[in-house]
Amino acid sequence: MFLAGLLVATVAFASELPRIERLDASDALFRQQQFDMQEFYRSAARGEPLPALTLFTYAPRDGETLFAVAARLSIPYSAVATVNDLTGPSLDGRDLIILPNIPGVFVPLSPQTDLQHVMHSLRSDTPALIYSIPTETGMRPYRFYAGDDFLPDERRSFLGLLFRHPVPNGRLTSPFGPRTNPFTSNWVFHRGVDFAAPEGTPVLAARGGTVSEVGVDPVLGNLVRIRHTGGFVTVYGHLAEIRVILNQEVASGMILGTVGSTGMTTGAHLHFEIIQGGRHRDPLPLLP
Structure with missing residues (x-):
């Protein structure tokens, strides 16, 4: 559900927004941002109307990180990360970043990054105001969830921890990409990676989700397929044993089965795939 769209600023590009020069009380705009933050929390506690969203810009100093900037602003780093389409904590190469005056997360109507896809899938049914926000390439529409912070899967995605290793002590034996089929000698595209491990080694869910397939494939043998938020799917093949059932909810790190050599294989290993949006x-x- 979307609510009426609003303009945050009358300018078209981020460089035209008012700029905070210093993240301290000597800067008048910094003082304004700090006042708005205090008013936001006071208003939220009293159930009163929240301050309007205002955007500033800031030129990060050498070595300055997202976490340091957010701490100086007394704002959750998710607000700064999402309004700037950041995919990680580094600000290297960013000459200018946007700073909001109040906490909340921004989700573009057309997600592009992995994080944005995860956020879009988790929040698509949640009411939000749509704001047209000036960026370095012009105006873009975002849904703004005032006062929200990252949800657990969103935070893991941002920190690069969305997936865990399905066989922590496994040895990579075949990477993703073109390779020679060991049975036919034909040139084929390997759509996953192979991790060798002793038969019977536990295979872990790389991320929490719902078991969408449990079956037997002529090539992958015993397999499990899990559906995750953000349009992600993981596949686990050549299993000796399967310990989950169809439609079961699984947590990250849960044992799905054990390493085996079912299907077309030259030895015990896990074939692992990650699929996103098909x-x-x-x-x-x-x-x-």
Whole structure:
């Protein structure tokens, strides 16, 4: 559900917003931001109308991090991260960032990053005001959830901890991408990664979700498929044993089964895939 759209500013680009030069009381705009933060929490506690959303810009100093900036503003780092489309805590390469005057999270109507897809799927049914926000490339519409912070899956995604290793002591034997099929010698695209481990080694859910498939595949043998928020799916193949059932809710780290050599395989290993929006992703950059 969306509420009426609003403009945060009459300018079209972030560079035209009022700029906070210093994150201390010597800066008048910084003092205004601090006053608005105090008013926000007072109003929220009393059930009164909240201060209007206002945006500023700031040029990060060398070595300054998202966490340091957010701490100086007394605002959750999720507010600064989401209004700037950040995918991690680093501000390297950002000449200018946007700073909101009140806490909350921003979700673009057209998600692009993994974090934005996760946030979009978790919050799509939650009412929010739509704001047109000036960016470096022009105006973009965002849903703004005033006073909200990252949900657990959102925070894990932002910190690069969305997925855990399905076989923590497994050894990578075949990466994602083109390879020679060991049975036919044909050139094929490997849509996942293989981790060798002794037969019977526990296979863990890389992330919490819902078991959407339990079955037997001619190539992958015994397999489990899990559906996650953000349009993600994980696949676990060649299992010797399966310990979950269809439609079961599983937590991150839960044992799904054990490493085996079912299907077409040259030895005991786990075939692991991550799919997002129907597209296979290289799992390695997404694993710790």
